[in-house]
Amino acid sequence: MITIQETEIKERGLLGVNRARELGRPILMSVVHKMDTTNPLSFFNAGKDRYCGERFFWKDPTNDMVLVGLGISKQIQSDQAADRFFHVEKEWKSFLKDGFIFNQYKVDGVGPLMFGGFSFDPFKEKTELWSKFAASLFHIPKFLLSIVRGETFLTTNIIFTPNDDLSLYSKSLEERNQLLDSLRTRISTKSPSLMRKNEIFPERWKQTVDGVVKELTNGPLKKVVLARELRLEFSSVVEAETVLESLYKQQPASYIFAFASNGDCFIGASPERLIKKQGDEVYSTCLAGSISRGITEEEDQILGQTLLADQKNLIEHGYVVEMIKEALEQSCKEVILPDKPQLMKMRDIQHLYTPVIGKCGPNTSLLLLVEKLHPTPALGGLPKTLAVEKIREVEELDRGLFGGPLGWVDYQQNGEFAVAIRSGLIQEQEVSLFAGCGVVSDSKSEDEYLETALKFRPMLRALGGK
Numbered sequence: 001m002i003t004i005q006e007t008e009i010k011e012r013g014l015l016g017v018n019r020a021r022e023l024g025r026p027i028l029m030s031v032v033h034k035m036d037t038t039n040p041l042s043f044f045n046a047g048k049d050r051y052c053g054e055r056f057f058w059k060d061p062t063n064d065m066v067l068v069g070l071g072i073s074k075q076i077q078s079d080q081a082a083d084r085f086f087h088v089e090k091e092w093k094s095f096l097k098d099g100f101i102f103n104q105y106k107v108d109g110v111g112p113l114m115f116g117g118f119s120f121d122p123f124k125e126k127t128e129l130w131s132k133f134a135a136s137l138f139h140i141p142k143f144l145l146s147i148v149r150g151e152t153f154l155t156t157n158i159i160f161t162p163n164d165d166l167s168l169y170s171k172s173l174e175e176r177n178q179l180l181d182s183l184r185t186r187i188s189t190k191s192p193s194l195m196r197k198n199e200i201f202p203e204r205w206k207q208t209v210d211g212v213v214k215e216l217t218n219g220p221l222k223k224v225v226l227a228r229e230l231r232l233e234f235s236s237v238v239e240a241e242t243v244l245e246s247l248y249k250q251q252p253a254s255y256i257f258a259f260a261s262n263g264d265c266f267i268g269a270s271p272e273r274l275i276k277k278q279g280d281e282v283y284s285t286c287l288a289g290s291i292s293r294g295i296t297e298e299e300d301q302i303l304g305q306t307l308l309a310d311q312k313n314l315i316e317h318g319y320v321v322e323m324i325k326e327a328l329e330q331s332c333k334e335v336i337l338p339d340k341p342q343l344m345k346m347r348d349i350q351h352l353y354t355p356v357i358g359k360c361g362p363n364t365s366l367l368l369l370v371e372k373l374h375p376t377p378a379l380g381g382l383p384k385t386l387a388v389e390k391i392r393e394v395e396e397l398d399r400g401l402f403g404g405p406l407g408w409v410d411y412q413q414n415g416e417f418a419v420a421i422r423s424g425l426i427q428e429q430e431v432s433l434f435a436g437c438g439v440v441s442d443s444k445s446e447d448e449y450l451e452t453a454l455k456f457r458p459m460l461r462a463l464g465g466k
């Protein structure tokens with residue numbers, strides 16, 4: 001319970017009401033409090049009934065930043081394809097303008113913040129599968145729990161419209177106290193049983209890979225990433241909190257995310273950072289080139305060394321490094337990266353990995369960097385435009401948010417986006433899982449098929465399947 005003085009309630013209520021009336025439009029009031037240590041999954045779970053379809057969850061691989069949003073105080077959304085990153089940034093900044101922010105903590109990820117993502121390809125025809133998500137969709141929550149480097153904060157966002165009166169502020173505090181009171185409810189650990197696994201046209205997918213391999217030998221295309229879907233059916237509704245809890249235990253070194261919209265929930269555990277901005281620095285990750293983990297330590301090391309020396313994978317990885325370096329050089333003063341990839345070992349798979357740091361110039365903007373980087377050749381291909389066009393033409397899957405940038409931006413314009421892979425879409429009793437792989441001129445469709453099967457595994461295990 002957070003205690004508030006009666007005078008503060010009146011003063012802040014008045015401030016909000018007066019400004020909204022004076023400007024004739026909605027005004028944000030954001031209030032930050034420090035809190036005792038709170039389990040983020042309990043917080044997510046506490047919003048289950050009241051904020052169903054209005055929740056998000058984010059944890060970065062280092063555990064430095066955990067964000068949980070409940071309720072929607074404002075939605076920024078659009079199905080418009082052109083200039084989508086610019087429009088979202090513009091709307092975010094104009095939403096913040098003239099608002100009140102009561103935040104004495106100079107910590108990123110605290111205070112007003114939007115969370116959401118961009119679809120992989122806004123020009124691809126949208127199907128029923130993703131009908132609950134706009135192609136660009138961001139939520140500014142009513143309540144945001146931020147656990148930043150071990151410290152816990154709660155942000156309450158209130159929107160005053162010209163028609164509201166003073167009581168809005170106290171009503172919102174009441175809602176917050178009810179939420180904090182319900183934090184003790186336990187998460188059900190019972191997972192529904194997996195009834196049916198339906199691979200979506202695997203043979204046709206392999207034929208598509210073979211067709212693209214032929215084009216790669218002759219044409220200007222160097223690499224195309226092709227993805228496929230696995231549709232699962234369960235004995236009862238799949239609850240996001242139960243899946244999150246499993247991902248938390250099973251994939252500690254990943255970004256763990258959930259983004260609910262209109263009843264569906266996009267959820268996953270991605271190893272891949274697209275970009276992070278913290279003050280004057282940006283961080284990106286080149287991740288491409290994959291091999292399985294070994295059963296014994298020795299086998300695991302041999303597999304790792306094989307990957308580090310494998311020409312096909314090194315070439316694929318090099319494409320990503322080159323592109324990310326070039327994109328950052330356009331808006332950073334300096335770009336720093338090692339000259340050789342290392343290994344990133346996840347539970348089921350190991351990857352070639354190169355971290356990149358950029359020193360920001362005066363106009364470096366997080367969303368404009370997202371635009372430049374997405375999709376990297378790890379998810380699109382090379383050359384970028386041709387590869388994305390090829391995917392649009394030959395891939396049967398509607399990727400929706402899969403493979404797109406998913407993350408958060410705070411009111412200081414700091415934030416982070418992961419590449420939304422190793423993920424799935426929960427639709428009541430059914431879940432679609434997605435996985436892709438880089439196709440180059442010497443790719444074999446059977447190997448690529450097996451690689452995508454490996455990439456389904458983290459989500460499959462978290463859902464109680466194998």
Ligand SMILES: C=C(O[C@@H]1C=C(C(=O)O)C=C[C@H]1O)C(=O)O
Binds near residue numbers: 290379436
């Ligand atoms: C496309 C996916 O993964 C991407 C492709 C990789 C590859 O081709 O080696 C490796 C990591 C990711 O950048 C996926 O997991 O679905």
